[in-house]
Amino acid sequence: MAKTQDDQDTVWHDFKDAVNMSPSELETWLRKDESKESGQHKGGGESVGHESGRRIVSLLRTKRADLSDDDYAHMRKVTGYVHRHLAQKPSGDVKETTWRYSLMNWGHDPLKG
Numbered sequence: 001m002a003k004t005q006d007d008q009d010t011v012w013h014d015f016k017d018a019v020n021m022s023p024s025e026l027e028t029w030l031r032k033d034e035s036k037e038s039g040q041h042k043g044g045g046e047s048v049g050h051e052s053g054r055r056i057v058s059l060l061r062t063k064r065a066d067l068s069d070d071d072y073a074h075m076r077k078v079t080g081y082v083h084r085h086l087a088q089k090p091s092g093d094v095k096e097t098t099w100r101y102s103l104m105n106w107g108h109d110p111l112k113g
Contacts, residue, residue, distance in 0.1 A: 008072055012064060015075040018082040019107035023060045026053055029104050038101035049105030052078065056107040082108045 021029065029035050030053050039047030056078060059071055067075075085103050094100045094110060103110055 008067075011072050011075050011079070014079045015059075018079040019056060019060070020112050021104065021107050021109055023057045025109075026057050026060075026104075026107055029109075030054060030057075034101050035105055038098045039105055047105065049081075049102055052081075053105045053107060060107075078106055081106050086110065 030050060035053070036047070036050060039049035041047045052074070055074055059067070059075060062071070082103060085099065085106075086108075088099070089110070090097060090099055100110055
């Protein structure tokens with residue numbers, strides 16, 4: 001948990017670095033079939049990443065002063081996921097891959113500069 005202000009600052013900055021999609025870009029992406037189909041699905045329902053994407057939109061629209069410890073914990077989870085999956089980049093063109101789609105569900109489009 002992000003207990004101290006320094007911890008919260010670190011988590012905030014790491015999250016903002018990892019998430020390179022705006023709330024509106026992420027919302028648009030989450031409505032697409034490719035978004036809904038990628039990732040691990042819990043019992044045939046919504047994927048973990050898709051659910052996380054909806055929460056990320058909410059976090060991006062929340063004033064920093066209003067973030068809870070649970071929000072900071074999710075931000076840390078997002079940052080970890082993005083970093084782990086970026087390290088697993090497949091070879092070749094990734095434009096239409098489940099690897100990219102999964103990352104986008106978590107708020108990171110690897111094709112953005």
